[in-house]
Amino acid sequence: xxxxxxxxxxxxxxxxxxxxxLGRTEPIVHMPDHPSLKxxxxxxxxxxxxIVARNEARRSPTLDRLARTAAAAxxxxxxxxxxxxxxxxxxxxxxQSGVKNLVRSAEDVFKRVNIDTALRSVGVSPAILxxxxxxxxxxxxxxxxxxxxxxxxxxxxxxxxxxxxVIPRKGVARxxxxxxxxxxxxxxxxxxxxxxxxxxAVTRLxxxxxxxxxxxxxxxxxxxxxxxxxxxTLTIGxxxxxxxxxVILG
Amino acid sequence: MAEVKSAEFKKASGxxxxxxxxxxxxxxxxxxxxxxxxxxxxxDFGDESWESMRTRAAAIKQSTLEHLDYYLDxxxxxxxxxxxxxxxxxxxxxxxxxxxxxxxxxxxxTVIKSKSMVSEEMGVNHILEREGIEPVExxxxxxxxxxxxxxxxxxxxxxxxxxxxxxxSLFQExxxxxxxxxxxxxxxxxxxxxxxxxxAADMGISGANFVxxxxxxxxxxxxxxxxxxxxSAPRIHVVLAGMEKIVPAIEDxxxxxxxxxxxxxxxxxxxxNTFVGGPRAPSDEDGPEEFHLVFVDxxxxxxxxxxxxREALRCIRCGACLNxxxxxxxxxxxxxxxxxxxxxxxxVTPPMTNMKVARDLPYASTLCGTCKDVCPVKIDIPRxxxxxxHKVAEGALGERxxxxxxxxxxxxxxxxMRNRRALEGKANLGRLLTRPFARxxxxxxxxxxxxxxxxxxxxxxxxxxxxxxxxxxREELAQDNVHPxxxxxx
Ligand code: SF4
Numbered sequence: 001x002x003x004x005x006x007x008x009x010x011x012x013x014x015x016x017x018x019x020x021x022l023g024r025t026e027p028i029v030h031m032p033d034h035p036s037l038k039x040x041x042x043x044x045x046x047x048x049x050x051i052v053a054r055n056e057a058r059r060s061p062t063l064d065r066l067a068r069t070a071a072a073a074x075x076x077x078x079x080x081x082x083x084x085x086x087x088x089x090x091x092x093x094x095x096q097s098g099v100k101n102l103v104r105s106a107e108d109v110f111k112r113v114n115i116d117t118a119l120r121s122v123g124v125s126p127a128i129l130x131x132x133x134x135x136x137x138x139x140x141x142x143x144x145x146x147x148x149x150x151x152x153x154x155x156x157x158x159x160x161x162x163x164x165x166v167i168p169r170k171g172v173a174r175x176x177x178x179x180x181x182x183x184x185x186x187x188x189x190x191x192x193x194x195x196x197x198x199x200x201a202v203t204r205l206x207x208x209x210x211x212x213x214x215x216x217x218x219x220x221x222x223x224x225x226x227x228x229x230x231x232x233t234l235t236i237g238x239x240x241x242x243x244x245x246x247v248i249l250g
Numbered sequence: 251m252a253e254v255k256s257a258e259f260k261k262a263s264g265x266x267x268x269x270x271x272x273x274x275x276x277x278x279x280x281x282x283x284x285x286x287x288x289x290x291x292x293x294d295f296g297d298e299s300w301e302s303m304r305t306r307a308a309a310i311k312q313s314t315l316e317h318l319d320y321y322l323d324x325x326x327x328x329x330x331x332x333x334x335x336x337x338x339x340x341x342x343x344x345x346x347x348x349x350x351x352x353x354x355x356x357x358x359x360t361v362i363k364s365k366s367m368v369s370e371e372m373g374v375n376h377i378l379e380r381e382g383i384e385p386v387e388x389x390x391x392x393x394x395x396x397x398x399x400x401x402x403x404x405x406x407x408x409x410x411x412x413x414x415x416x417x418x419s420l421f422q423e424x425x426x427x428x429x430x431x432x433x434x435x436x437x438x439x440x441x442x443x444x445x446x447x448x449x450a451a452d453m454g455i456s457g458a459n460f461v462x463x464x465x466x467x468x469x470x471x472x473x474x475x476x477x478x479x480x481x482s483a484p485r486i487h488v489v490l491a492g493m494e495k496i497v498p499a500i501e502d503x504x505x506x507x508x509x510x511x512x513x514x515x516x517x518x519x520x521x522x523n524t525f526v527g528g529p530r531a532p533s534d535e536d537g538p539e540e541f542h543l544v545f546v547d548x549x550x551x552x553x554x555x556x557x558x559x560r561e562a563l564r565c566i567r568c569g570a571c572l573n574x575x576x577x578x579x580x581x582x583x584x585x586x587x588x589x590x591x592x593x594x595x596x597x598v599t600p601p602m603t604n605m606k607v608a609r610d611l612p613y614a615s616t617l618c619g620t621c622k623d624v625c626p627v628k629i630d631i632p633r634x635x636x637x638x639x640h641k642v643a644e645g646a647l648g649e650r651x652x653x654x655x656x657x658x659x660x661x662x663x664x665x666x667m668r669n670r671r672a673l674e675g676k677a678n679l680g681r682l683l684t685r686p687f688a689r690x691x692x693x694x695x696x697x698x699x700x701x702x703x704x705x706x707x708x709x710x711x712x713x714x715x716x717x718x719x720x721x722x723x724r725e726e727l728a729q730d731n732v733h734p735x736x737x738x739x740x
Contacts, residue, residue: 173535229391240475
C-alpha cells in the first residue's frame, strides 16, 4: 500500500487561526456530540440489521415505489419476472435503439442474467469494458466514448429517490455508465433499499468493515443527464446518457 | 482573487432595471424555481416535516462550525488515510499557487473544471491561462459564461441571462458551429466540443457541495454528468472547497441531499451525485491516480470570528434566497459585483472582501424575511444584514458614514417620536410642505434639501393624506359621540 501523504505545512497555523476565531485557545480533545458519528461498529451493525430486516419485510411495496419514483424521474422502467425475461428485455431495448457498439461491465449479475446470448440473437455483440491485459487507459477511454450503449449492474438502488448506487471496481469502469449516450441498469431485488438513510447507514458499516480498503468512489445515478442552462429549457443528455433504462428483476 | 466591483452596486442595478431582456429572463426563471420548490416540498414532506428537517440541518452545520478546527483535522486525517493530499490555503493567492504547483509538477496542459464557486473567488482560470494551461468549464452554463468572459449570474444557473441567440453566436465564434435556434442542437455542440477536452485533459478541478469528516468523502451534486466526467477521465483530481463545507458524518448526507436539490431546483434529487474521497484503487478500471483536496479560507475567518455573522457559513449555496428575493428578482446577479449574489451575497461579500467597497450591499434588501423562511439551513439573513448596516453606520469602517443631514434628521425624529404633540406638529408641517409636489397621490420629486430629494430620485413617495389619522380619529369619535379615550359617553 502507498504511504500516507504528508501533512500540509500550513495545517497547524491554519487550524490555530480557526480556533482563535472561535475564541478557544486549546484544541478539542473529545469528539463533539454528534449521534451519527459516535455509533461504533457494533452499534452500526445492530442498526443495519434492523434496516435489512425491515427492507426484506417490505420488499414488494419498495420495488413498486422504486418503479414509481424512477418513472417520475424520467427513467424507462421495465420489470422482469425472471433472469431470462430480463435478458430479453435488454436485447429488445438494444435492438429498438439500433445499437451497434454495446459495452457492459464484468459483474456477477451477468452470470445470472445472460444478456450476451440474448444480445447476439438480435445481432449485437457486447464487449466488456475492462482494461484486462491488452488494454491501456487511453484504449479503455476510447472504447467507452465510442460505445452507443452501456449496460451495468448496481450495488444498491434507493426507492425514495430512484438513485442507483454504482461502485466502480475491478470489472466495473467508471465510464461504462457515463460515456455511452444510452444506459441500461440491471437491478436485483435484494439490492433495493427504501431510503437514503438506509443507504448511508449500510455504507458506513461497509466502510467500517473494510478496514481501510474501502472504495474511495461511488456514484448515484438518479435519472438522465440533463440541463436547463439555456433559457431554462430542459434538455436531456449532455455529458452523460440521455436515455436511461432500469430493468428491475421482480 | 476575482475583482470586487461591489462599489458600482447602485449604478449596476440601475442598468439591470433598464435592461428589458434581462427583466424578462429574470421573471421567467424565478417563477419557475419558486414554483418547482414549493410543489416538491408539499408533495414529499409537507410544511411541518420540512421545517424540522431545516432545524436539524441548521443545528448540524452550526455545531460543525463551532468545532471547525476539530473537523478540519478529522477530514485531513481521513483523506490522507484514503491516499489523498490535503492543503490549507489562507487566501486566493495561496490556493492558486497550490493548484498551479500541482499542475506544473505533472506537466498539465488542459484542465477540465466542474462548477466551483470557490474557483470563481480565486480567479484560478486566469492564473492557469497566464501559465499556458487551458482551463475549460464543463458545466454548460459555466462554459457559456467562460466563452462570454463573464461571471456567474446565479449560483446554480450561471448563464440564465443569456438567450439562445446569444449562445448560438458565442458558439459560432468560438466553436465555429453553424447558427441555430434549437437549444437541443446547442447542447450537442457543447457536448461534442467538451468531449474532446474530457479525453485530452490531464487534470480535473471540481468544487465540493459537502465534505464528510469521518470518511473524507467529497460529495458533488450535478445534473449534467460533468462532475462525474471530471472525477473519472483525467489522471489528477483537485477539489477546491471552502472550509465551511464540512458535515461530520456520512449519514448526515441523507438529510442534506434531501434539502439541497429541492431548495435549489425543486428536484427530488439531481441526476448525479458523486462521492469521492481519494485516488482510484490500483485494481480499479479507471479514475484519477492522484486526489488533492484544497481547503480555502479567503475571508471566511472574518465571518467565523463574528459571533453574529458566523451562521452565514452554514450556507449550502442552494440559491433559494436569490430566487425568492424581490431585490434579486429585479436586478439579477451581476450588480452585486463579486462571486455571490442575492441575499447571501449581500451578507458574505462585505466581510469576505472589503467592507468599504461593498458597503451598499447590506442595504440591497427590503428585509421582508422571505430569504430566511426558505433557507434550508435557517440563516437569519435579515438579522445579519441589519448587523452589517449597524457596522456601516457606526463607522466601523474607520469613518463616519452618515451625512450631517441624516444625523440631524434622525435627531429630530428621535425627539418627535417621544412626544405626541411634537410628532403631530411635525407631521402637519410635512403635509404642508409636500402637498404642492403631489400628483395623483404620489410625490415624484422633492426639490428641497439634498437628502429628501435623494429619497425620491429612485422612488415615489406616497402623498400625505389631507387629514392626519389622529385628526380623523378625533373627528370620527366626536360624531359617534365617543370620547377619544375609548369610553362611550353616556
Ligand atoms: S443562504 Fe440559505 S437559501 Fe441562500 S443560498 Fe445559502 S443555503 Fe441557500
